[in-house]
Amino acid sequence: MSGDLMHGGVPGAREAADRTDAKGTAQARTGTPRAVGVVWALLGLNTLGSAGAKTVITLPRSLIQMATMGALVAAFALALALNLKLRVRPSAFVFLLTLLLVPSLISSIQLAGAGALFRCTRLALFVGTLWLLSRWWDGGTTFVRYHVRMYFAVLVLVAAGLAVAPGTAMPEYYGGRLVGALWPLTPPQIGQYSAIIVGLTVLLLLDRRTTGANAALIIVPTLALLALTHTRTATVGLIVGLVVAIGSLILTSAAARRFFAWTVVISTVAVVAFMSALQSWFMRGQSKEGLSNLTGRAKVWDSLLAEPRTLGEQAYGTGLGDKSFGGLPIDNSWLAIYHEQGVIGITIVAAFLAVMGGVALLRPPSLARACALFLITYCAISSYTEVGLGDSSPYLLHLALAASLLVPSAATGDTAATGPGTAAAPPSAPTPAAPRRRIPRWARR
Template sequence: MAGDLRREALPDGAGAAGTRPDARPRPAGTPKIVGIVWGLLILNTLGSAGAKTIVPLPRSLIQMVTMGALVAAFALALAVNLRLSIRPSAFVFLLTLLLVPSVISSANLESGFGALFRCARLALFVGTLWLLSRWWDGGLTFVRHHIRMYLAVLASVAAGLIASPGAALPDLYGGRLVGALWPLTPPQIGQYAAVIIGLTVLLLLGRRTDRTSAAVVIVPSLVLLALTHTRTATLGLLIGLALAIGSLVLTSAAARRFFAWAVVCVTVAAVGFASALQAWFLRGQSQENFSSLTGRAKVWHALLAAPRTTTEYLFGAGLGDKSFGGLPIDNSWLAVYNEQGMTGVALVAAIVVVLGGVALLRPPSLARACAIFLISYCAIASYTEAGLGDASPYLLHLALAASLLAAPAAATPLSTPEVPRRRSPRRTRRSEVT
């Protein structure tokens, strides 16, 4: 994948800085170590709970790997940015403010010492993003890192499916695809597949990758997404792509053609395969179970009905495992309300609104379209998935959107030889002649 997704051409056709006297200044490129840091952040957010793997992995070992990845990411980011050079970012600033209610609520130890540990994890996560913000310049570098790393994760899922189909499609999850080598749940796999499919489609429309390379990413990811039977990821992919491509329709003929063909294909599929699509969408559930969102609504009602003190209402009960009464909350807004209170809800809402507002104000471009896709996907997924208030893949998706919406970095002056200024001949005053 590294060689397939083509890099953007250098402006002015210059091969090295300072080789042309009339060359315009360009900012320094992104070091390769930054891609490693981004990959380590993704590894940290994979989680430690999921299906049973072919080779049993102790949860303590998985947590050691994920937390070690975060510590290594912060250390490497600090090593490559020793001058602590950062760029102003409303997104990371709001994330930093989110630490305040997290620490206030976790200090009560209502959720145990694990809450303080999660606060430290979130602080390291945010600190690493601050260090990486130096290279946020509106380019597609981090998009490529995102696709490559999640493609590697999906490759491990495919390898587990080939090695042990029974373990990868267990009856415990209703025959839905899980991670057989690393404990990944169907919603996680569906999320990763949907995100890289959407980003790759946009890169293809923007002619930043070729059809063969795009097919290598899109086709296997679509198969894995279908095997997960994840409705949220599928809807997020379709709606997010519709909004992102819609933002390019007025400026891109390729986007107009793709949009037209997509409408035709969706119409044909809806008419010809309606029963099959309905069966896939319902996943064999009853109408009552489907209407209650697989039991999620019962947990939500119980959470909202639970009595709270003023402190808990404002700052929450502390960072936990995104559950209530032993059951997963599966809603980002209610999870934030439970753990970080209304203060956390306001800050998370501000993050989404600020990113969405900036995206709407930017002129049409491929980077803007990718950001719109990521923001809309996270907004849709937030209804049935938790993660916007803690270190998670969703925050990484939004961080990627923030990097795409950042203004281009200030140019670095080139070391070109100075050309002496020509001095105009001095005019002789009349008084001097006389």
Template sequence: MGREPAQEARPAGPPKTVELIWGLLILNTLGSAGAQTIIPLPRSLIQMATMGALVSAFALALLFNLRLRLRASAFLSLLTVLLVLSVISSANLQSGYGALFRCFRLTLFVGTLWLLSRWWDGSGTFVRFHIRMYFVVLVSVAAGLVASPGAAFPDVYGGRLVGALWPLTPPQIGQYAAVIIGLTVLLLLDGRTTRASAAAIIVPSLVLLALTHTRTATLGLLIGLVLAIGSLVMTSAAARRFFSWAVLVATVVGVGLSSLLQAWFLRGQSQENFSNLTGRAKVWDALLAAPRTTIEQVFGMGLGDKSFGGLPIDNSWLAVYNEQGLAGVTVVALVFVALGGVALLRPPSPARAAAIFLISYCAIASYTEAGLGDASPYLLHLTVAASLLAAPARPAGLPAPAVLPTPAARPTPADRPTPAALRRGTAPRARRTELT
């Protein structure tokens, strides 16, 4: 009886604790600034919760990766370089001791991502973690809306939806909703989820996104999906059908509800207020016009709260320039070049499409929101994209396939020497068989 061929061992998936670690990282990046909640939460308590979540995430990641099995990653290497630049720019204490504390936080954040890189295998594991954890956040927003509609739509935000149970601003809620909508749509096109499950996530997320009136998140969702689905059109019939229906529905809605969409997009703002991006342009002009030394231009002023003159910067590139200088801007640009270059070189696949969506969304949102230079949800989005673009790891402990020599051919009766030939010494020599 012949032996059965050995089955190829598959690498074990990440333990359940990895999803908990990812949820703790998301909790750390929710931030502490936002609307007034139903039950007033002291800022110190929120900071203890978010920082405690990060410390717990790092400790758990180290516990489950004691041998420090890490995957080589250009993305994480660039984040490490950005961390070093942050420490250099914060060492002069121009931003106070808070800058060093933010560097410590960024160190734990990047270190946790390095420890989690062991489970990057190009699959949708971290995509599912991302959707589940952010959907839990949106459920808390919906619960706050039901519990206290007045607190969920405060006048200070112009009637836009905020977090009433946990302090979340409209741009934050819009960002989380847009990201999980896009990822769920791509999972549905790939057949990784059912229509009922996808509708249970997409429909309420769309409602919350509409209530936040977040233009950046909406544009990022639409453009990101166009680019992601466009990368699948040539290889996926489901993507072609979805793209055709989406264009038809968008055309009908755009023509029939143009006035309503325009009113939603303007949010009751004047033309002047809309043209200067709700006052952002004034802050950007003042930041660029501020005098700086050569060292400050190259390395920045140190990690801060992403504000200038007491006003939020709301631009990732200018925030990085202000805090980590031109060197930091170069590193962040290289992050997009590295991830985008790898995504373009990969053959069409659902994983590649999801990575393209996340990369394009972060690139679009970076124009009106800060976060690419520090621990933030945007770095988590890009981390998921990096995990999708990672090549599957070869299982450890698998022996290389043995190359066996071909057995020598047995002589046929015609090849065997006769007794007479043996006596005369004229028997043919044995043929030599080459081994492969």
């Protein structure tokens, strides 16, 4: 009895305290450090790019490149500091992305110069940081929230530029489309970030992971910015991606069914009532001929495909570059990969898209699966008129988020992260509660 009094004087208090301490220790061991969100934000800063619209205060491109590249180096260093034991989680996406370095490096060494090797180094650091972060990929929504907060902060910067200098934010040389006035961002970039934020927030709302007020605070201004960019690719990607994602939830979620039904009704009424305005927004003042040749993109694509190439250039490409051909932007991920990383690069990129799509379709219905399907669908659609699937870019960051969502959760048999040469530890059996000590009758008296 004296021993029990030393540990609290209440029978079972010691055992309860031990179980509470063990639970807290386990949560601290398996939780995601807050610094991981900082690493994710630094990766996002690296992918913002250094070329774009004119800003209110002219920023030297060299200074912007130093900031973006410095952010990548800082992200890798911080991720390494958080994961000194190099414990990583198996990921087909990151593995195939690592293989993509091979044709990039071969073509850059043989055919290109220092600029291509610099871009290879940037891609290697990007992939290495993803490997280090994979330790905390658990199929949860932690990285989804990192993603939404990061790009919403970028859009707040865009909105601030619109408020400070509306003429600079909507210049005539971009046809009055919204650009970044404080940081050089193009209309397609702003449209992409807006579409991703809206899609992920809608899915979080359907699963009741956020409140309606918080969702409206994000979705309404973001949709307004998307409309000001006049970005058709982002709009189509958002609509199709949400249809696929919500369709994967219809059989198991009443909220998804209600949202889908109301969206169809409201969209039908809006199309009928505002047909002329929607048509004018979609055409952006272009002629039907300009729309048919995708604003001149088709001419660049034809010239790129007609360019004579050696067998090595067809296999490995011409080295990582600025995604242009003949001084004009390529604006197609597949042709850019063919030009810079060859047929081997196209095969690898198609492989990780197919693998991720197949894994997502085989998963049971859930929020994580819906978010992954939305991101994969959006990136697949955007690849037709945007570049980025073969180099460090926001699109690879979106797909990395999808890969983190497709990791089996602990409830479905999660595999532990392992270090080099270390086997995964088997799941530990729950510790049985210690039996309560029987107190003799004389002691109770």
